[in-house]
Amino acid sequence: MGYDTIVEDNIDVLVVGAGLGGTGAAFEARYWGKDKKIVIAEKANIDRSGAVAQGLYAINCYMGTRFGENNPEDHVRYARMDLMGMVREDLLFDMARHVDSAVHQFEEWGLPLMINPKTGTYQREGRWQIMIHGESYKPIVAEAAKKAADKVFNRICVTHLLMDDNKENRVAGAVGFNVRTGNYHVFKSKTVVVGAGGASNIYKPRSVGEGAGRVWYAPWSSGSAYGLMIEAGAKMTQMENKIVLCRFKDGYGPVGAYFLHLKTYTQNAAGEEYESKWFPALSEMVGKEYLDTENQHLSHKPIPTCLRNHAFINEVNAGRGPIYMVTKEAFQDPHLEEIGWHNFLGMTVGQAVLWAATDVDPKYENPELTTSEPYVMGSHATGCGAWCSGPKDVSPKEYYWGYNRMTSVQGLFGCGDAVGGTPHAFSSGSFTEGRLAAKAAVEYVNDGKADGIKVSDEQIDKRKEQIYKPMETYNVYRNAITAGSVNPHYINPRQGLDRLQKLMDEYCGGVTVSYMTNGNLLKIGLKKLGLLVEDWEDGIAAENVHELLRAWELRHRILTSESVIQHTLFREETRWPGYYYRGDFMKLDDQNWHVLTVSHRDPKTGEYTMEKAPLYHLTEDEDKEEAA
Amino acid sequence: MPTFVYMTRCDGCGHCVDICPSDIMHIDKTTRRAYNIEPNMCWECYSCVKACPHHAIDVRGYADFAPLGHSVRVDRDEEKGIIAWRIKFRNGKKDFELFAPITTKPWGTAIPNMKEASQPDDSMRNSHLLYNEPKYIRLDEGGLHTLESNDLKMKEGVYY
Ligand SMILES: Cc1cc2nc3c(=O)[nH]c(=O)nc-3n(C[C@H](O)[C@H](O)[C@H](O)COP(=O)(O)OP(=O)(O)OC[C@H]3O[C@@H](n4cnc5c(N)ncnc54)[C@H](O)[C@@H]3O)c2cc1C
Ligand code: SF4
Ligand code: SF4
Numbered sequence: 172m173g174y175d176t177i178v179e180d181n182i183d184v185l186v187v188g189a190g191l192g193g194t195g196a197a198f199e200a201r202y203w204g205k206d207k208k209i210v211i212a213e214k215a216n217i218d219r220s221g222a223v224a225q226g227l228y229a230i231n232c233y234m235g236t237r238f239g240e241n242n243p244e245d246h247v248r249y250a251r252m253d254l255m256g257m258v259r260e261d262l263l264f265d266m267a268r269h270v271d272s273a274v275h276q277f278e279e280w281g282l283p284l285m286i287n288p289k290t291g292t293y294q295r296e297g298r299w300q301i302m303i304h305g306e307s308y309k310p311i312v313a314e315a316a317k318k319a320a321d322k323v324f325n326r327i328c329v330t331h332l333l334m335d336d337n338k339e340n341r342v343a344g345a346v347g348f349n350v351r352t353g354n355y356h357v358f359k360s361k362t363v364v365v366g367a368g369g370a371s372n373i374y375k376p377r378s379v380g381e382g383a384g385r386v387w388y389a390p391w392s393s394g395s396a397y398g399l400m401i402e403a404g405a406k407m408t409q410m411e412n413k414i415v416l417c418r419f420k421d422g423y424g425p426v427g428a429y430f431l432h433l434k435t436y437t438q439n440a441a442g443e444e445y446e447s448k449w450f451p452a453l454s455e456m457v458g459k460e461y462l463d464t465e466n467q468h469l470s471h472k473p474i475p476t477c478l479r480n481h482a483f484i485n486e487v488n489a490g491r492g493p494i495y496m497v498t499k500e501a502f503q504d505p506h507l508e509e510i511g512w513h514n515f516l517g518m519t520v521g522q523a524v525l526w527a528a529t530d531v532d533p534k535y536e537n538p539e540l541t542t543s544e545p546y547v548m549g550s551h552a553t554g555c556g557a558w559c560s561g562p563k564d565v566s567p568k569e570y571y572w573g574y575n576r577m578t579s580v581q582g583l584f585g586c587g588d589a590v591g592g593t594p595h596a597f598s599s600g601s602f603t604e605g606r607l608a609a610k611a612a613v614e615y616v617n618d619g620k621a622d623g624i625k626v627s628d629e630q631i632d633k634r635k636e637q638i639y640k641p642m643e644t645y646n647v648y649r650n651a652i653t654a655g656s657v658n659p660h661y662i663n664p665r666q667g668l669d670r671l672q673k674l675m676d677e678y679c680g681g682v683t684v685s686y687m688t689n690g691n692l693l694k695i696g697l698k699k700l701g702l703l704v705e706d707w708e709d710g711i712a713a714e715n716v717h718e719l720l721r722a723w724e725l726r727h728r729i730l731t732s733e734s735v736i737q738h739t740l741f742r743e744e745t746r747w748p749g750y751y752y753r754g755d756f757m758k759l760d761d762q763n764w765h766v767l768t769v770s771h772r773d774p775k776t777g778e779y780t781m782e783k784a785p786l787y788h789l790t791e792d793e794d795k796e797e798a799a
Numbered sequence: 800m801p802t803f804v805y806m807t808r809c810d811g812c813g814h815c816v817d818i819c820p821s822d823i824m825h826i827d828k829t830t831r832r833a834y835n836i837e838p839n840m841c842w843e844c845y846s847c848v849k850a851c852p853h854h855a856i857d858v859r860g861y862a863d864f865a866p867l868g869h870s871v872r873v874d875r876d877e878e879k880g881i882i883a884w885r886i887k888f889r890n891g892k893k894d895f896e897l898f899a900p901i902t903t904k905p906w907g908t909a910i911p912n913m914k915e916a917s918q919p920d921d922s923m924r925n926s927h928l929l930y931n932e933p934k935y936i937r938l939d940e941g942g943l944h945t946l947e948s949n950d951l952k953m954k955e956g957v958y959y
Contacts, residue, residue, distance in 0.1 A: 199929060201916075202913050202930040203924070215820040216820070218818065225845055242944065243949070244949055269936070272933075272936045275936075275938060306882050314910045380861075382861035382864055383840075384840045386842075390840050391821050523871055524843060525864070527871055528866050529866060565945075565946055717822060720822060787954060792952045
């Protein structure tokens, strides 16, 4: 095929995917690496890319140590409770102790943060969230990254990481293609920071037909962070920890500000509070440490997100749906009403469109809620992602191998959704993780760890051939049929995506099975996924460069899905009721599973190995306290 | 709600093509105007709507759950630093405008160029600090939190 090969050589830090994490990485890399070559490869246009493309109405992770509000360890405890114990507390502590400095810079850059007129502090939405007018959040952080980088390549879909031909398990750059010109792009780099985001569209969405793009996480979140790293042999952690969101029905408008700031609440069709009645049985399933029916409300411990989902799902399955958000009271206050609408316009415009289309005025009518299909990402109330090293002064030996946020592949770093075990980072925390990863990446280069990297022409040529194969397949077989999209030799990317979504839904706990799965189902799922992999390799067809983009996004989603099934199969317990259930192990089992799960896919054979990693928790240092 | 383009307003400038995160705004070869090539991959993020200089792009709610006859329009002005929305209900009972700031500074002026920031020294490099830290963490003289400073340790096992 007549596409040019464009090589960008001698890069020190390559940022793959410049969303919130990647922009933070490019910005910070320049400070530590004045003399370094810093390059961004981004699938879309950095000004409006990633999960924050349409803006945000809140920054969900801000400590406020400046105002004496929270310490980093408070946030760690919160995230630990919310995720039923399963978090990397070293990484979280590290993120939380730096995150405020990112937010203070955003304010200086012009991001409008709301101020509480009474206290003069930032307007809190809840304990961790501050409210912003964030329509231009993404263009603002993009500007910082553009100024810092030597070059920004927009519209490059990165398909693979390059590996060093001299030394095993060391990264050497990345390759991809321009989704407009079709050209092949080779980035030879000493380090790579992956910020390519989480995954939507892995599971069959509730929306159908034209509405299939109405997913909670952006439809362009293609799981590329996971696909790229998994294929390169990076270890992954907590990939079973997918998330289900409780959101406004169909539009998936956010509920955070509604619950926390507008003080709206939920009830069932009969107008009853329904949550608490599910808690005694749930407490039996998960144990008192996680849900203490009598004392939870007294202790002011927030109820974990998944457990609230559990009550919602069960109430609906018991025939008492829909669940409503009671807005009629709060919306009588015109100021709160305005906030309610702004909240959508700032980050999920579609919900405003839907209410306008269906004449839902929340002042007079309580809107319906729903639970979404599962998502695989690592910065919201869930922690999927790569197994990364923590910082030297916090991490125990099992969590530390030299460079902060470096994966198990030398020179390969992650941030945001890409990093595992770090839920509740959100936009600000992802940006912060990008900064941490970039500092470490520069240090890695300065330490000479990338010396002697070699990338052979064979490797580059082999990848090129692989990248364009779907177009080749199309050209070879398209004339075997008269017209249309039904061909015995190939499937197109949409057909492949539909198959993936159906099998993940049915075998790995999607909406149509009420988030239920078991060992048998998962094994069937793996088998069917194996066939999809074969079909992808030999029979995915792309009619044009745009379809080639969809083909590679599908590839990354498939790699992500395989990892999700392997992890879900490995963890023989139901750790997060309300996110998913293992029907064959319906209880939480701290005896055997108070551990993090870690997987490795052998890049040569594709074989998976699973292991358990110990869980460390931050606790008060009693010896020190006694001494003091 | 997928986007669509009004034939009479579009001049084919390509701003929408340039910005769409989903790569679905393309220029039609015969009409030389933009259109949404893949509505079921549209997030109704409004990035293209905001970017169109001729207000040629609008959104019609997803056919499978949004009835016809509504409108959510937007005007984003970087110079004024403001975004304006107008929402009209299908039944015409509600028609209102909302405004929000998009920046507090003249657009693009307050973002630092890191190429011009001063070099970190070795003590900074060997510390756990990032650019502008510790100052920017608390905006006072306080330092970075550590396990030591907060009397914490990492302990293996089940603790709550
Ligand atoms: C509806 C919604 C509401 C949210 N609300 C809030 C909120 O109120 N407050 C808050 O703080 N956070 C919120 N979040 C979460 C926040 O957006 C994420 O935590 C954050 O954006 C994650 O950062 P990231 O860098 O990992 O991924 P992203 O920001 O998604 O960036 C990923 C980047 O990688 C690029 N990319 C993907 N694949 C490739 C590839 N193959 N090659 C090259 N580039 C690629 C993408 O184009 C994108 O630029 C919300 C998210 C959503 C979707
Ligand atoms: S930005 Fe507007 S005028 Fe320009 S091509 Fe797109 S729709 Fe047409
Ligand atoms: S609304 Fe967003 S996803 Fe849809 S066409 Fe416009 S820019 Fe693309």
